[in-house]
Amino acid sequence: MPDEANFEALNTLLWRCLQWEPSYEQLEQMILLQQLLREWNSIVNLTRLVEGSDYWISQIVDSLWPLKYELQTPNKSRQIIDIGTGCGFPGIAIAIALPGTKVTLVDSIRKKTTALIEITKKLGLTDRISIRTERVELTGQDQICRGQFDLAMARAVTTAPIAAEYLVPLLSPNGEALLYRGQWSQADKKSLKNALIHLKAIISKIESYELPENRGRRHQVRIKGISACPDKFPRAIGIPAKRPLGI
Numbered sequence: 001m002p003d004e005a006n007f008e009a010l011n012t013l014l015w016r017c018l019q020w021e022p023s024y025e026q027l028e029q030m031i032l033l034q035q036l037l038r039e040w041n042s043i044v045n046l047t048r049l050v051e052g053s054d055y056w057i058s059q060i061v062d063s064l065w066p067l068k069y070e071l072q073t074p075n076k077s078r079q080i081i082d083i084g085t086g087c088g089f090p091g092i093a094i095a096i097a098l099p100g101t102k103v104t105l106v107d108s109i110r111k112k113t114t115a116l117i118e119i120t121k122k123l124g125l126t127d128r129i130s131i132r133t134e135r136v137e138l139t140g141q142d143q144i145c146r147g148q149f150d151l152a153m154a155r156a157v158t159t160a161p162i163a164a165e166y167l168v169p170l171l172s173p174n175g176e177a178l179l180y181r182g183q184w185s186q187a188d189k190k191s192l193k194n195a196l197i198h199l200k201a202i203i204s205k206i207e208s209y210e211l212p213e214n215r216g217r218r219h220q221v222r223i224k225g226i227s228a229c230p231d232k233f234p235r236a237i238g239i240p241a242k243r244p245l246g247i
Contacts, residue, residue, distance in 0.1 A: 014061055017212055020071040022097065029096045029123055030060060036122055037087060040115045046087035057215050063090030063155070064097055065209050066178055066220035070151075075100040078150045082106065083136045083166055084157035088116050090180070091153075095129050104149075106132045106139050140169040140234040147172055147229075155180035160188055160221065161195035161244045168199040169229045176204065177223040184208070184219040192221070194246025200227045 015021035022030065037050045049058045064071065070078070078101040082091030085105040095103040107113050113133040120129045132139060139145050152170040154163040160179055167177035181188070184206070196202055205222040234240055 014056055014212065018061065018064055018071065019068060020064075020097075026096050029125075030093070032123060033088075033092060033096070033119065036119045040119065044111045044115050046112065046115060047089075053213055053215070057212050059089050060093050062180075062211060062215075062218060063093035065211075065218070066180065066207070067094065067097070070098060073100075074098045078102070079148060079172070080104070080151045080153065081139075081145065081149045081170055083139065083152070083154050083163075083170075085116070086112060086156075088119065090155050092116075092119070092123070092125070092129065095125055096123075099128075101128065103129045104132060104145070105129060106134065106136055108133065108135045135237050136166045137234045137237045137240065140166060145170055150175045151178055152176075153178040153180065156182075158241065159244065160192040161246050162240045164192060164195050164199060164201070164223060165234050165240045165245055168196075168201045168223060168225060169233050171225055171229070173225070175225070177201075179221040179223070181219040181221060182216065184221070191244075191246055195244065196223065196246075198245045199225075199229050199233055201225045201229070 034050060034055050037046055040046055041050065049055055074097065078098065080094060080101055081104040083106045085091050085107050088105060091103045091105045095101060105116055110133050113131050116131050120126055146169055149170045150172055152167040152175065154167060157163055163179055164177060171177060193203060201223050203221060204224040206219065208217055208219050210217050
């Protein structure tokens with residue numbers, strides 16, 4: 001459990017840049033998540049970013065900075081899906097920070113989802129986090145998920161056109177897709193816009209952010225549908241990656 005000095009130090013270094021700070025209970029959950037990731041790393045290679053600034057900046061802050069607007073209404077009811085979640089970021093961090101939100105984590109590697117199920121139990125978040133072990137092409141064609149999410153996101157998952165094909169079919173009529181990107185160029189923007197023509201969607205926002213302690217520049221790209229995504233998307237397993245839209 002964090003002591004008061006710990007809490008204040010983290011508040012000063014990290015939360016100021018988000019214009020938000022966790023409650024004492026939320027901070028406890030973040031610290032417990034760090035401990036659980038350490039433990040599971042000895043069994044499954046989840047992530048190397050578990051110590052010090054690697055965890056607090058490159059995992060927690062990097063997961064939350066694109067959600068500055070959502071963090072102002074943390075108790076609002078939302079449905080969020082995190083595809084290719086890997087070690088659970090950004091999805092678990094968002095579930096902790098936004099207690100009104102229900103989060104679906106999707107990953108195709110069973111060893112990772114097995115670990116995430118146990119981590120979620122220890123965090124006391126099983127009522128708000130569900131976990132699916134499957135390829136995201138199947139998730140997007142499953143009527144339980146298709147068209148259901150206020151926010152569908154991918155962090156460090158493939159190229160923007162491919163990620164867009166995975167995410168846009170999951171959006172509710174007023175939902176947004178969120179792509180976490182490192183580098184971003186005009187060429188990236190052009191290829192994404194070409195892909196979105198097929199998906200009946202547009203880029204609604206591009207924003208950049210410099211992580212604290214010179215941890216690098218990040219970009220968020222938000223996408224909105226302009227009409228219903230055609231039923232054929234996402235295409236069958238492997239096809240989006242082999243034949244990206246708009247290329």
